[in-house]
Amino acid sequence: KYTYLADLPSPAQVDALGQNLDYAQRSHIAAVDGTYQLTPRLALGAKVAYRISELRASRDESAQWFDSEAMFWAVRADYQIVRRWDVMAEMRELSIKEAQDSRLGALVGVYRHFGDHMKLGVGYNFTDYSDDLGDLSYDEKGWFVNLIGKF
Incomplete structure (x- = not known):
């Protein structure tokens, strides 16, 4: 998957001092993922x-852009515990080059299959980041619901 993202923060989303709550960004994001059915x-x-991107802390055209690179990886295991129920565990890491920051964490979930082509899950993200490198918010920690279509 390749994504080009040109994003500006909303002018209405500011803090008490009038500063933007998010970064403006121009990002190129490439991602590859896959799953192998090891056993039934x-x-x-x-x-x-x-992600290779340019960020700035303002919508203001005179604000300076700065470079930002990030890398994300995850390994995951899905295990069918009974006929239509799966459990999932994932180890993940996000590294930001310029900040020299690396965050390691985990995500877990339980899924219920509905027919052959859909499953619904609920889980908990123990990290504060997303696997979507266009999301710079660091507010992803907590419960999630996930609906997956499969072929």
Whole structure:
């Protein structure tokens, strides 16, 4: 998957001092992921994503852009515990080059299959970041609901 994202923060979303709450960004994001069915009950997967971008802390055209690179990876295991129920565990890491910051964490979930082509899950993200490298918010920690279509 390749994404080009040109995004400006909303002028209405400011803090008490009138500063923007998010960065403006121009990003190129590439990601690849896959899953291999190792046994009838166990599937293993992985994802790698890389972002090259320019960020600025303002919508103001005179504000300076600065470079930002990020890399994300995750390894995942899905295990069918009974006929239509799966559990999932994922280890993930996000590294930001310029900040020299790396965050390692985990995500877990439980999924229920509905027919052969859909499953619905609920889980908990123990990290504060997303696997979407266009999301710069660091507010992803907590419960999630996920609906997946499959072929």
